[in-house]
Amino acid sequence: MAMLQVNDIHSYYGHIHALKGISLTVDKGEIVTLIGANGAGKTTTLKTISGTMHPRHGAITLDGEHIEGLPPHAIVMRGIGQSPEGRKIFGALTVQENLEMGAYARTDKPAIARDLDFVFTLFPRLAERKFQLGGTLSGGEQQMLAMGRALMTHPRVLMLDEPSMGLAPVLVEAIFETIQKLNQEGTTILLIEQNAAKALQVAKRGYVIETGQIVLQDTAENLRKSELVRKAYLGEM
Amino acid sequence: MKATSNADLWLAVKIGLIGGIVVVAIALEGMIQAFSPRDIVGGVITMGQTLLLVTLLATAYIAVSRGESHQPMRALVNGAAAGVVVNCLLVVLIWLGAFLPLGAMFLNATPQLYDLLTLGLGPLTGTLFLLIAGLVVGAIAALIYLLPPQVRRAVLIALTTVLLMGVLQDLVTVTLSNFDAFTPITKFLYAQNGLSIAGALTILIAVGVASYLWSQKSAQVQARIDRLPPTRQRALRWTSILISIAILLLLPKILGLYLSEVLDNVGLYLLMGLGLNIVVGFAGLLDLGYVAFFAIGAYTVGVLTSPELGRAIITDSWWLALPFAVIVAVLAGVLLGIPVLRMRGDYLAIVTLGFGEIIRILVGSDFLRHWLGGSQGVLLIAKPEVGPIKIINPPEFYYLFLGGCLLVIFISMRVKNSRLGRAWMAMREDEDVAQAMGIELVATKLMAFGLGASFGGLSGAIFASKLGSVYPHSFNFLVSVNVLSLIIIGGMGSIPGVIVGALALVGLPELLREFAEFRYLFYGAALVVMMLTRPEGLVPEARRRIELEEFREEGGESPPGADAPVLKPAGQP
Structure with a gap:
């Protein structure tokens, strides 16, 4: 039984039919990637799962429990954490306060302290900059902070929206290494990416989304070889 | 050269x-x-x-x-x-x-x-x-x-x-x-x-x-103070707090009638300022109709205690009417909050502005004249009594304002550092992300509107009793603007800032009476100069000060580097 199951969801922006029946599953311990071009519906899918948008049709279940239609804070508490597109860290809060804000919905202090330690070991840069305001971090550090903050919600499924966006190649490399490391330590990840090449390297399975529909789904390896992906997303001739 | x-x-x-x-x-x-x-x-x-x-x-x-x-x-x-x-x-x-x-x-x-x-x-x-x-x-x-x-x-x-x-x-x-x-x-x-x-x-x-x-x-x-042992430091802090309180208690005796009246006005605006500071400063919700809650508090006390409205008197005790004033204001705050939950920034400002005007027009309307007195207002409102003493004069009301302000300052300080305060801070920064962190926006926003409104209701209740009468024209848009300006002048979200802002914005024009009709000219010029030279306010919140300094030095660019300013929580090395 899949951990996160999205079943035929339809989402709208007013009259615009943005998601036309998206279905996907994420199993425990997997990295699953959702790749697609700008405007294909990647972020809309994430917003629908996290509850900031509600689907008009379709079901979303987390470990068998229906979560579609729940308010966002309830979904966070059930275990879906996210690092939003464009990072969106709290610029006027310090690094540590940003991370603590991630644990807002939790009350188990010892566990929160453990997770904070975990984040600081995962990203030593953040530990160095603990008391610096979030807005004064570099792009790469902000991405680390956004991921760390999402981890502080102690998610069962971690959704990352374009973690490589706007970063220098070296940093992209580092971020993907961290994603892999996190996964090896047991975190289930739904990775949304435009950088298909990198995403398919770390993911186990992948979905390709085009204009609100899943057009292809397979293991990452097979996707890398597929004609469509190679032409449209990997830039090969 | x-x-x-x-x-x-x-x-x-x-x-x-x-x-x-x-x-x-x-x-x-x-x-x-x-x-x-x-x-x-x-x-x-x-x-x-x-x-x-x-x-x-x-x-x-x-x-x-x-x-x-x-x-x-x-x-x-x-x-x-x-x-x-x-x-x-x-x-x-x-x-x-x-x-x-x-x-x-x-x-x-x-x-x-x-x-x-x-x-x-x-x-x-x-x-x-x-x-x-x-x-x-x-x-x-x-x-x-x-x-x-x-x-x-x-x-x-x-x-x-x-x-x-x-x-x-x-x-x-x-x-x-x-x-x-x-x-x-x-x-x-x-x-x-x-x-x-x-x-x-x-x-x-x-x-x-x-x-x-x-x-x-x-x-x-x-x-030298820093070198003292912690117990001595604490003793020193308590002594200074006690001395300040003693001075605050003696102030009307020292200053006399006229300046006590000025202080009463400062207290009135301070109460409102602290209330609006919760909504605007802490939660980041721009409210231009804050006067509504002030009016609701004043009218609730008026309607409950005045014998003038041509029906049996409900109570003649101000203290009994006070909790109702606060409760009705909170309810009004929540009622206003519900329809504007999804609104932000300018749109929210316009709706709240409308709300303020609606309340003012309602209390002045002929339709509600029988209940709210129409444009003639409500007269003969009860004065508070403390034991055998009836509070009537400005120096006596000063103590009422002082008590109210101390209570409200205490609540503000506690709530700022609470879980709710952190939720407001996150919401002020970015509503969407706040939600993604598990913050329940509806409850958090309504708490801000409700708590802010309660302070407004309290100040209205004292105001009504001090004047002994309320009229619709006391509750115009300018009051909301003044309260908002004093928060901005003092420093958004900063409690000492609101105090300084109230002193500067309400106290200063009174002292400038010497300049007769020119005083608002000076006052306006002072506001312009102030905003040009100190946009972060007179006593800014540490966080905002660092943010703005950052902004000025770097021209808006975020500097990656270890020399960026830091903000340490209390007690951290």
Whole structure:
């Protein structure tokens, strides 16, 4: 039984039919990637799962429990954490306060302290900059902070929206290494990416989304070889 | 080198021109005539002359401080140049006035004004005098600028104090006259009209020396306090808190009736300011209709305790009506909150503005006249009683405001550092992400509206009782604007800031009564200058200060680097 199951969801922006029946599953311990071009519906899918948008049709279940239609804070508490597109860290809060804000919905202090330690070991840069305001971090550090903050919600499924966006190649490399490391330590990840090449390297399975529909789904390896992906997303001739 | 010094001179001339335009405007507004009968220092300098002198000094000082080169001679030349330019414009005014009928356009451009400007020396000698005066005063401004920073600070503080003591003569003498012991001091400091020469000199020297010594020693004193063991430090903090409370309790006795009234107004706006600070400062929800909650609190008390509305009286106890005022205000806050939950920024501001107007129009409407008194308002509202004492006069109401303010400050401080306070902070930064962190927006927003409204309701309840009557026109849009301005002036989200803002925005105009119809001109000018020079507010919240400093230094670029400012939580090394 899949951990996160999205079943035929339809989402709208007013009259615009943005998601036309998206279905996907994420199993425990997997990295699953959702790749697609700008405007294909990647972020809309994430917003629908996290509850900031509600689907008009379709079901979303987390470990068998229906979560579609729940308010966002309830979904966070059930275990879906996210690092939003464009990072969106709290610029006027310090690094540590940003991370603590991630644990807002939790009350188990010892566990929160453990997770904070975990984040600081995962990203030593953040530990160095603990008391610096979030807005004064570099792009790469902000991405680390956004991921760390999402981890502080102690998610069962971690959704990352374009973690490589706007970063220098070296940093992209580092971020993907961290994603892999996190996964090896047991975190289930739904990775949304435009950088298909990198995403398919770390993911186990992948979905390709085009204009609100899943057009292809397979293991990452097979996707890398597929004609469509190679032409449209990997830039090969 | 040559190029910069020429550029500096040009800058000085330009700033001088701006200062000159200000001076001419002041003259044509009629301020010089209006303020001439009053002396700052008796027989030496009138208030009108002081106004010109201060403008002149300030202009030259700004001109010198903006310059690139720091050679003393250059600074002197630039200051003198700026001073001469300022007074040149006055000379131009005088000569234009001598040949053209300026009085047809500017009512105040009379021979009397020219006489005042030239000290009665006539146009020719007067011109010479003004130019020399500009030169000398400009050079003095430069000299002040060239002093070592600590001395400069002391000199400026001393001069400002003398100025204030002169301007506030009536208030100070009336206050001091409450105490016989101070009579000789008053006699020494003040002449019939203005400060006495000896008094002015004494204040100048005493304040100057004191502030210089303080600037020398304050760091040492702070270091000594820091070295004390924690128990002693805590004892010291408690002693200072107790002393402050004692002073606060004695204040109306010291200040007398008029200033107690002023303090009551400050307290009223402070209560509202702290309430709006929750909504705008903490939660970041721009509310332009805050006066509504003030009105609701006032009218609830009015309706419950007034026998005037042509029906049986509900209660004659203000204390019994008070909780209802607060509860009704909270309900109104939540009711307003529900429809605007999805709105942000400007849209929210417009809707709340509408809400404020709706409440004002409702309480004044003929339709509800039977219940709310219509445009005649509600009269004979109950006064609070504490045991056998009935609270009636401003000094007695002061204690009510003080109690209310202390309670509200305490609640604000606690809530700011609570879980709810953190949720507001996240929401203020980014609503979407706050949601993604598991913050429940609906409850969090409604808590902000509700708590903010409760403070407004409380202030309204005290206000209604103090006046004994409420009228719809007391609750216009300007009240909301004033409350919002005092938060901005003080520093958004900062509790000490709201206190300072209330003192500055409500207390200051009362003290400026000396300037009669010109006081709002000064007040407006002060607001503009303030926002240009200190956009973060008088006592900004640490977080915002760092943010803005960052912004200024880096021109908006975020600097990756270890030298960025840090904000440590209390108790962290």
